[in-house]
Amino acid sequence: MKKSLLPILFLVVSTSTFSQRKSELFAEIDTLKSRISQVEQELAKAKREISSSSAEAEALKTENASLRDANATLLGNLSNFSELSKQNSENVNKAMAALARKEKQLSGINDMISANDSTAIVSLTRIKQTLGENAKVAVEGGIISIGSSLNVLFGSDTSSELTAEGKTWLAGIASIIKSNPNFKAEVEGLNITGEFESTYNQVASVATELVTNSEIPAENIAISAKDGNFKEGINIKLQPNYKAFYAQAKESAKAAQ
Structure with missing residues (x-):
């Protein structure tokens, strides 16, 4: 009986030990599965992070390329701006120089005009x-006009023969003309009848007296x-020699260039 119980006891012990061992194996399997699942999750997370990092790296690479292109464009624009600024500066300098020349020219012409005006005022005195x-x-x-009546010059409005008083008056006019060599003289006859023959004769008589007896150059x-x-009489007009004035102004402008 003891001999039959011993194998049974051994079998029971072996069975119990095997059951315990099996449970431990299942528990270990579960633990391994849990660890595998955790590792898979961590691997998936790592893959996501790697994918995100790769995307960011690609984006940074693209952005860097864009920045390089933008930098190259900016440097090109700065170079163009520098060249344009230099050209603008040169253009401004040229414009300022031209303006200075024009101002100098105008200053010379204004001086001549002022000189003529001053001469007219002095001559008036x-x-x-x-x-x-x-x-x-x-x-x-700038034109000086000196007037006289026909009665003073000719004794009547139709005569063209100078009176003594008229000749004296013209002698004074001749003195004035000679003292202003830069002025041209014009004998102007004013008529109220519309018949200019007698007026032409009168102005011709005055001009002849100035040229012949007072030695004023005919030109x-x-x-x-x-x-x-409604006015009649003789006016002696003294005005600047515009031809000479413009010639002088032209020379002044050339000198200022």
Whole structure:
């Protein structure tokens, strides 16, 4: 009986030990499965992070390329801007130099105009000193106009023969003309009847007296006759020699260039 119980006891012990061992194996399997699952999760997470890092690296690579292109473009633009700025500076300098030349030219012309105006004012004073304070003198646009009636010059409005008083008056006019060699003289006859023959004869008589007896160069005297608009008489007009003035202005402009 004891001999039969011993194998049974051994079998029971072996069975119990095997069952325990099996449970431990299952528990270990579960633990391994859990670890495998955790590792798989960590691997998946690592793959995601690697994928994200790769995407970021690619994005950074693209951004870096864009930045390099932008930097190259910026450097090119800066170079172009520098060149344009240099050209603009040169253009401004050229414009300023041209402006300075123009100002110098205008300054010279203004000086000549001022000189003519000053001469006209000085001449006006001398004319009154020569012909008297009651002389009919006017200045307009730089032109000096000295007037006399037909009765004083010719004794009537139709005569063309100078009176003694008229010759004396013209002698004073001749003195004024000679003292202003830069001015041209014009004998202007004013008529209110519309018949200019007698007016032309009168201005010709005045011009002849100035040229013949007062030795005024004929080329410095012009004559004209026009409607006086209810005024008649003789005007001696002294005006700047515009031809010489413009020639002088032209030379002044050339010198200022």
